[in-house]
Amino acid sequence: MNSTLKRVSVACLAMFALLMINVNFLQAVRAEELRADARNVRNFYERYSIERGRIIAGGKVIAQSVETDSKRFRFIRQYPDAKLYAHVTGFFSPESASAIEASENKLLDGSSADLLLRRSIDLFTGEPTKGANVEVTINPKAQKAAYDALRQSGKRGAVIAIEPKTGAILAMVSLPTYDPTELSGTDKGKVFGRYDELAKDKDQPLLNRAIGQTYPPGSTFKVVTMAAYLEDDSSRGPDTTVDAPQNLPLPNTNISLPNYGGAACGSGSVTLTYALERSCNTPFGKMGMELGYDKMNEQTEKFGMGTQIGVPMRVEQSDFGKEEDKAALAMASIGQRSNRMTPLQMAMIAAGIANGGTVMKPYLVNKITDAKGDTIDEADPDELTDAVSEETAGKLRQMMVSVVQNGTANLAQVPGVQVAGKTGTAETADGKPPHAWFISFAPADDPKIALAVIVESGAANVGAEATGGHTAAPIAKAVLEAVLTK
Amino acid sequence: MPAKRRVAQLVMLALAVLIVMGAYANVGLAVDGRVPAGMLAYGLGLGGIMLVAYLVLAKFAPWADPLILPLVTLINGLGLVMIYRLESAKMPGASAANQIMWTGLGVVMFAATLVVLRDHRMLQRLTYTAGAIGLVLLAIPALLPGSLSEVQGAKIWIRIGGFSIQPGEFAKLALVVFFAGYLVAKRDVLALAGRRLLFIDLPRARDLGPVLATWGLSLLVLVFEKDLGTSLLLFGTFIAMIYIATQRTSWVLIGLLLFVGGAYLAGLAFSHVGDRFEIWLNPGSSEFYDREIGGSYQIMQGLFGFGAGGILGTGLGQGHPELIPLSFSDFIFAATGEELGLTGLMALLMLYALLVERGLRTSLAARDPFSKLLSGGLAFLLAWQVFIIVGGVTNLIPLTGLVTPFMSQGGSALLANWILIALLVRTSDAARRPPPQAIQNEGLTQVFQR
Numbered sequence: 001m002n003s004t005l006k007r008v009s010v011a012c013l014a015m016f017a018l019l020m021i022n023v024n025f026l027q028a029v030r031a032e033e034l035r036a037d038a039r040n041v042r043n044f045y046e047r048y049s050i051e052r053g054r055i056i057a058g059g060k061v062i063a064q065s066v067e068t069d070s071k072r073f074r075f076i077r078q079y080p081d082a083k084l085y086a087h088v089t090g091f092f093s094p095e096s097a098s099a100i101e102a103s104e105n106k107l108l109d110g111s112s113a114d115l116l117l118r119r120s121i122d123l124f125t126g127e128p129t130k131g132a133n134v135e136v137t138i139n140p141k142a143q144k145a146a147y148d149a150l151r152q153s154g155k156r157g158a159v160i161a162i163e164p165k166t167g168a169i170l171a172m173v174s175l176p177t178y179d180p181t182e183l184s185g186t187d188k189g190k191v192f193g194r195y196d197e198l199a200k201d202k203d204q205p206l207l208n209r210a211i212g213q214t215y216p217p218g219s220t221f222k223v224v225t226m227a228a229y230l231e232d233d234s235s236r237g238p239d240t241t242v243d244a245p246q247n248l249p250l251p252n253t254n255i256s257l258p259n260y261g262g263a264a265c266g267s268g269s270v271t272l273t274y275a276l277e278r279s280c281n282t283p284f285g286k287m288g289m290e291l292g293y294d295k296m297n298e299q300t301e302k303f304g305m306g307t308q309i310g311v312p313m314r315v316e317q318s319d320f321g322k323e324e325d326k327a328a329l330a331m332a333s334i335g336q337r338s339n340r341m342t343p344l345q346m347a348m349i350a351a352g353i354a355n356g357g358t359v360m361k362p363y364l365v366n367k368i369t370d371a372k373g374d375t376i377d378e379a380d381p382d383e384l385t386d387a388v389s390e391e392t393a394g395k396l397r398q399m400m401v402s403v404v405q406n407g408t409a410n411l412a413q414v415p416g417v418q419v420a421g422k423t424g425t426a427e428t429a430d431g432k433p434p435h436a437w438f439i440s441f442a443p444a445d446d447p448k449i450a451l452a453v454i455v456e457s458g459a460a461n462v463g464a465e466a467t468g469g470h471t472a473a474p475i476a477k478a479v480l481e482a483v484l485t486k
Numbered sequence: 487m488p489a490k491r492r493v494a495q496l497v498m499l500a501l502a503v504l505i506v507m508g509a510y511a512n513v514g515l516a517v518d519g520r521v522p523a524g525m526l527a528y529g530l531g532l533g534g535i536m537l538v539a540y541l542v543l544a545k546f547a548p549w550a551d552p553l554i555l556p557l558v559t560l561i562n563g564l565g566l567v568m569i570y571r572l573e574s575a576k577m578p579g580a581s582a583a584n585q586i587m588w589t590g591l592g593v594v595m596f597a598a599t600l601v602v603l604r605d606h607r608m609l610q611r612l613t614y615t616a617g618a619i620g621l622v623l624l625a626i627p628a629l630l631p632g633s634l635s636e637v638q639g640a641k642i643w644i645r646i647g648g649f650s651i652q653p654g655e656f657a658k659l660a661l662v663v664f665f666a667g668y669l670v671a672k673r674d675v676l677a678l679a680g681r682r683l684l685f686i687d688l689p690r691a692r693d694l695g696p697v698l699a700t701w702g703l704s705l706l707v708l709v710f711e712k713d714l715g716t717s718l719l720l721f722g723t724f725i726a727m728i729y730i731a732t733q734r735t736s737w738v739l740i741g742l743l744l745f746v747g748g749a750y751l752a753g754l755a756f757s758h759v760g761d762r763f764e765i766w767l768n769p770g771s772s773e774f775y776d777r778e779i780g781g782s783y784q785i786m787q788g789l790f791g792f793g794a795g796g797i798l799g800t801g802l803g804q805g806h807p808e809l810i811p812l813s814f815s816d817f818i819f820a821a822t823g824e825e826l827g828l829t830g831l832m833a834l835l836m837l838y839a840l841l842v843e844r845g846l847r848t849s850l851a852a853r854d855p856f857s858k859l860l861s862g863g864l865a866f867l868l869a870w871q872v873f874i875i876v877g878g879v880t881n882l883i884p885l886t887g888l889v890t891p892f893m894s895q896g897g898s899a900l901l902a903n904w905i906l907i908a909l910l911v912r913t914s915d916a917a918r919r920p921p922p923q924a925i926q927n928e929g930l931t932q933v934f935q936r
Contacts, residue, residue, distance in 0.1 A: 001730055001858050002858075003733065005730055005849055005850055005858065005862055008726055008730055008866060009846045009850075012839075012865070013839070015870070015877075016835055016872075016873075019835055019872070019873060019880070019882065023792070024832075026793070026881075027792050027793070027795055027827060028796070028797055030793065031792070031793045031794075031797075034789055034793025034794075035793045040790040042794050045806060
């Protein structure tokens, strides 16, 4: 019987070999796939088993994990100023996350390779892994001022402020907003229900309009046209005179481009400064046609358009529009037609001029520190593009100061501070009330802040030339004051 | 010349108990942040129980294989730790105290078997009695009304009051004894070739009786008790034993044919049998996953557990094995895989493989056919059972419910398996005991003295 016993032994050996191979296959090869299966609720519990790092703005905690009594959900996310910072922090829901919670997730939950050393130390000292803290560049005073002022308008809109010298984002507000706490609970049914409500809301509270939405920039874009015109010939300056007819006939069409409200622009031949102060349409339309599509498009690109930017959240692409006929170019040159910019892009244009022509790469994350407070990583300001020469930047600055002092943007004046700015009133194609825009930076001689404000359909009840200035400029003023006055 | 190796056995036994105590402390530290209060009591309890087992073995089966008891102790202990861990996760039904009580009773049965059964060959005289007992035990749940015998669809219990036993666990032992005795008596007849067909010697048609009878029995278990696992276990073990006894490959082929035929028929007749096959092929499909009864929810949860464990495991007390239904009984292997990882499972499978190897080695060394068949059959039974349940849980083969020997929570299985180990130890003692000196030698010595 021993011969058959030996064969049975081999069969037993084979059975164990098969079991072992299969276990290896399951736990080494298929493990990733099984872990990622949406039906595996372990991922869900895992999300709440780690003490995520805090998100901090100017020393103020704006998101943190607090311990609960539950065994399954040990830590839940808390947002002290939930609505104010919603579009900065984002939410941390059972199956997804947004904004900083999403883009810095690996640091916040401690799984990033940058934290390997920290994790290994924790392993030996037996301490539970804690996520890293993320310090954002937001200035709480600016954020609060922007939020309050925009909310007072009662409209949808966005405010974004950046530090011209570095690109650090000082304020990022988008209204309407939402409460991230409601989307960060552990009750899936409740969270998903609320998310659906918010996602279906026609006011789009989940949309971060500051970086996620493009609008026709209207007259604020005249700054870019002006920049291109000055760059084209360095002999041109604020006092150079240009034609400014009441109506600009558009080639190959039977329509003409009027000034706002059909008004005349001075005597029909005005200085560049005057044209910008009054925001006349005809001279800028003419300048755009004279420069041609390529120069206009190139100048917009030099201000950062077309560069894929993550702040670290993805920024929607701005676009000057495709090359069409001269008439279309004239319209695009005054910020209409197919010209579409994000508020961030407009703020970058203001910041570039403020920073002597150099646009800095905008960023939101200032510093990463581990749970013990040691710095792991710090932001390193980076040049994005050279938009205009320093000389041109100086001329533009002078003219934009004039706009606030003598022109359409007098509501943005801050006592004791020289403010530069440009208003805009962007007509929307479908006959809705136009959007009110304002871009600005201050103090003009040593800029600390540059910003863009948009109030959707904000120019509704105003018939005068100063429409953008009327609604958007005071909001900008509030933010400038919050940052510049002690 | 085999040695007793009693010291080595005691050291290994102590090591096994220490590993289990370490694991037990690990669970407490992970779950509550401190060493569990009952740690010493549990450790001393398990240590004491195993010391008794060792002393009985040393006295009544001193020549037995020294590895068997430490191996079983370690497997049984790890099972205890997993059950304790699941109980601490508030898993309804998991009870470590119960399991340690049953472990104690199991060792009592082990000791009693060794004390009472001084020579296992006397079992050969009880061949037909054992067969009858096995059949009766197997049949009782089928004959009882469902209220007394059915739990979660499987009609394999006897439930009286709060007490329940699974007679099938004991039936399999009685049937192995019967198979061994019967095959020793009939193997010459069964080994007779009838006709030769393509290199295979087919048996005579009239000798097919025993195989057909076992096949029928297995089908009856399947039909009336809805117990695929036991059905497969019994039939497979019988085929292995008839092969060992007769040395004829044809029996294996006939067995395979009958198995495939039976499985096909069962698949046609019972939707739940066919579904097991479909689920095996595609456990992740939502059609099966979302099904309320008889779907793939459980096996998928088990697979998620394996995935979560990965190579090193989450660590005891740090995973979520309580999410796997029945993770303290049928699916304890998945729970272990989640927390101890691939590393732990490889070690665990190695323990089982070693245990089986010791059994087969005993069989090889045994001196008479009955001992060979009995120990070989028992060792194969163990291997086959591990293969069926572990293979099922890891989706290597279609899932059929069976107990993971010595690990799953359950009194009947523990008692029966400890008796199985006692039988192996008994045969091993006989096989390794030095033979009495031959009379011829004495005669020669006497010549020299004269």
